[in-house]
Amino acid sequence: xxxxxxxxxxxxxxxxxxxxxxxxxxxxxxxxxxxxxxxxxxxxxxxxxxxxxxxxxxxxxxxxxxxxxxxxxxxxxxxxxxxxxxxxxxxxxxxxxxxxxxxxxxxxxxxxxxxxxxxxxxxxxxxxxxxxxxxxxxxxxxxxxxxxxxxxxxxxxxxxxxxxxxxxxxxxxxxxxxxxxxxxxxxxxxxxxxxxxxxxxxxxxxxxxxxxxxx
Numbered sequence: 001x002x003x004x005x006x007x008x009x010x011x012x013x014x015x016x017x018x019x020x021x022x023x024x025x026x027x028x029x030x031x032x033x034x035x036x037x038x039x040x041x042x043x044x045x046x047x048x049x050x051x052x053x054x055x056x057x058x059x060x061x062x063x064x065x066x067x068x069x070x071x072x073x074x075x076x077x078x079x080x081x082x083x084x085x086x087x088x089x090x091x092x093x094x095x096x097x098x099x100x101x102x103x104x105x106x107x108x109x110x111x112x113x114x115x116x117x118x119x120x121x122x123x124x125x126x127x128x129x130x131x132x133x134x135x136x137x138x139x140x141x142x143x144x145x146x147x148x149x150x151x152x153x154x155x156x157x158x159x160x161x162x163x164x165x166x167x168x169x170x171x172x173x174x175x176x177x178x179x180x181x182x183x184x185x186x187x188x189x190x191x192x193x194x195x196x197x198x199x200x201x202x203x204x205x206x207x208x209x210x211x212x213x214x215x
Contacts, residue, residue, distance in 0.1 A: 012160035026149075036132055158191065
């Protein structure tokens, strides 16, 4: 554990809390992609299946339970809550996420550090997390109407991954033989996908204007 890893975890947790705050208190999921939330639920289910077999620390277990529980509860809210689901924009949230799932399964089977069930699942979760934000970004580009909480949610998600890259750099220089190309490349791809959003977010903040992404 180091300051960059802790900051990344807390930023990730903050992004989930912001989204739950929006959904639970405002009773609205406007601007939120169900497709992205379903992909994140799959990511956490695949990555944290080891919660039943391996104990690393109390902190690790609690964080896993939080992300598992929150991801599936968000999907339930958008799909099933009688008030929240009315605000879901299914006409614009049409990204076919199966075209993200299948390539991730394929690459996890052929490019992994060790060909075991748990290792392939973990690798699959890294590949899928790298691209899971795409339906959300596409939805925001189509609607162009981004409220503050949705903008903060996406910003915090991007910041979490950027902080994890700093964590990897720190560990590379402080831990012997710390080389993990798969999470490094996946994390870099994920961060780059946020670059356009970061630019327009800080541009709108600097000029005190409402955040809008180009169509």
